[in-house]
Amino acid sequence: MALTPKERMAIERQQMPERAPDVRNRDFKEVNLGFREELARLEASRCLQCKDSKCVIGCPVGIDIPGFLDRVVAGDLKGAAELLLSANALPGITGRVCPQEEQCEQVCIRAKGKNGKPVAVGHLERFVADWARENLDMKTLLAKPTGIKIAIVGSGPAGLTAAGELAKKGHDVTVFEALHNPGGVLLYGIPEFRLPKKIIAAEVNRLREMGVKIVCNVVVGRTFTIHELLNEEGFSAIFIANGAGLPVFMNVPGENLKGVYSANEYLTRSNLMRAYEFPEYDTPIIRAERVVVVGGGNVAMDSVRTAKRLGAKEATLVYRRSRAEMPARVEEVHHAEEEGIIFKLLCNPTRVLGTSDGWVKGIECIRMELGEPDESGRRRPVPVKGSEFVIDCDVVIPAIGTRANPLLTSATPELKLNKWGYIIADESGATSMPGVYAGGDIVRGAATVILAMGDGKKSAAAIDQYVRAKHNLPPAVAPSPL
Numbered sequence: 001m002a003l004t005p006k007e008r009m010a011i012e013r014q015q016m017p018e019r020a021p022d023v024r025n026r027d028f029k030e031v032n033l034g035f036r037e038e039l040a041r042l043e044a045s046r047c048l049q050c051k052d053s054k055c056v057i058g059c060p061v062g063i064d065i066p067g068f069l070d071r072v073v074a075g076d077l078k079g080a081a082e083l084l085l086s087a088n089a090l091p092g093i094t095g096r097v098c099p100q101e102e103q104c105e106q107v108c109i110r111a112k113g114k115n116g117k118p119v120a121v122g123h124l125e126r127f128v129a130d131w132a133r134e135n136l137d138m139k140t141l142l143a144k145p146t147g148i149k150i151a152i153v154g155s156g157p158a159g160l161t162a163a164g165e166l167a168k169k170g171h172d173v174t175v176f177e178a179l180h181n182p183g184g185v186l187l188y189g190i191p192e193f194r195l196p197k198k199i200i201a202a203e204v205n206r207l208r209e210m211g212v213k214i215v216c217n218v219v220v221g222r223t224f225t226i227h228e229l230l231n232e233e234g235f236s237a238i239f240i241a242n243g244a245g246l247p248v249f250m251n252v253p254g255e256n257l258k259g260v261y262s263a264n265e266y267l268t269r270s271n272l273m274r275a276y277e278f279p280e281y282d283t284p285i286i287r288a289e290r291v292v293v294v295g296g297g298n299v300a301m302d303s304v305r306t307a308k309r310l311g312a313k314e315a316t317l318v319y320r321r322s323r324a325e326m327p328a329r330v331e332e333v334h335h336a337e338e339e340g341i342i343f344k345l346l347c348n349p350t351r352v353l354g355t356s357d358g359w360v361k362g363i364e365c366i367r368m369e370l371g372e373p374d375e376s377g378r379r380r381p382v383p384v385k386g387s388e389f390v391i392d393c394d395v396v397i398p399a400i401g402t403r404a405n406p407l408l409t410s411a412t413p414e415l416k417l418n419k420w421g422y423i424i425a426d427e428s429g430a431t432s433m434p435g436v437y438a439g440g441d442i443v444r445g446a447a448t449v450i451l452a453m454g455d456g457k458k459s460a461a462a463i464d465q466y467v468r469a470k471h472n473l474p475p476a477v478a479p480s481p482l
Contacts, residue, residue, distance in 0.1 A: 060454025095126025156184025
């Protein structure tokens with residue numbers, strides 16, 4: 001018997017089980033343990049099945065959230081998985097790292113009011129994806145092969161999503177990845193304790209089973225140019241999703257000292273060189289006792305929590321605004337606090353201090369106060385004169401943003417760029433070059449995984465229309481079973 005709205009409203013939001021902070025901060029095992037089926041069905045029962053489902057509109061990839069939650073409640077986990085995967089190529093990933101609290105959960109009707117708590121859509125997405133991975137051989141339905149070759153540059157969230165969508169439409173898809181393993185920022189940028197490598201591998205393998213070819217160790221712009229892919233390699237269209245991986249530094253004295261890492265380098269060394277499996281892998285990364293990370297976003301949180309797990313007795317986060325202005329997910333800030341991360345808020349570095357032989361020994365900061373809002377809408381931090389102080393440390397990690405790598409675009413002058421070097425693309429991802437589309441961070445600048453995936457999905461639809469018109473093919477028909 002179906003629950004009444006009143007009965008649904010009476011159910012409290014279920015808490016995700018977590019590992020104890022004083023245990024998890026010493027290893028790289030996943031923090032969140034996931035729902036059991038009993039808890040998942042209870043939490044899914046909180047969904048009011050709104051006729052005007054704003055949560056669907058709030059989802060960049062358009063998941064039928066009430067639909068898959070209703071199937072969870074009914075115990076039809078296979079049906080829930082099929083519905084989820086029809087819209088989202090990477091549900092095991094998004095269920096872990098997507099900021100649902102700013103998207104689908106933010107517009108959930110249950111989030112209204114002072115004490116409102118939205119349905120835990122992200123936790124339930126993870127539950128269904130994990131159940132499917134362990135219990136089902138999920139064969140994706142594919143359209144009749146078209147023979148049309150489409151290239152994807154980059155195997156991050158935008159590229160993988162576009163690849164999956166285009167494969168479902170019957171196209172011959174090849175993903176070119178510069179690194180030795182696919183996954184892009186999912187693999188090299190997000191720590192094991194938030195996104196296990198096995199989850200990425202499983203979702204990539206599902207794309208391979210759909211016929212997507214993934215070619216690693218190929219740097220588009222050097223190994224191949226965009227022109228060569230179009231004119232010599234036989235690709236009818238290209239989707240550029242190579243991210244924005246160049247680090248931004250603080251531009252303060254002492255930043256060239258030994259012991260200063262960009263967050264990109266620090267996390268890449270940890271993730272790709274498997275520092276999380278020490279001592280089996282002796283990764284060349286400094287295991288310092290005192291580490292300072294500068295920044296307030298998710299990358300900063302990932303870096304400082306990684307430092308703690310690599311043995312830092314003092315892992316400190318320096319951020320120039322207050323906690324309320326932090327762009328990092330609330331959950332990640334909370335987990336960091338639980339794990340013993342030291343927060344130095346309303347502080348900004350002025351210089352990095354070094355020893356006589358060129359190693360970091362500390363970082364000088366100045367205290368800040370919040371003034372009027374800036375262009376971001378957040379209150380602008382203003383230095384407090386004469387408030388400088390020093391934090392003793394052995395390693396400094398700036399995690400204050402990234403910018404576009406010009407390697408590909410410099411080899412493709414026809415691509416129009418904005419003043420920051422990002423590719424200019426319209427709503428569908430179409431660039432200034434016919435047949436070339438772009439999405440994710442190379443268009444947006446540093447953004448979230450799910451927004452990149454939304455770009456990949458929209459561009460895939462536009463690319464499908466473009467190549468079918470180019471080759472005089474009819475629209476894709478309903479797929480037939482494998």
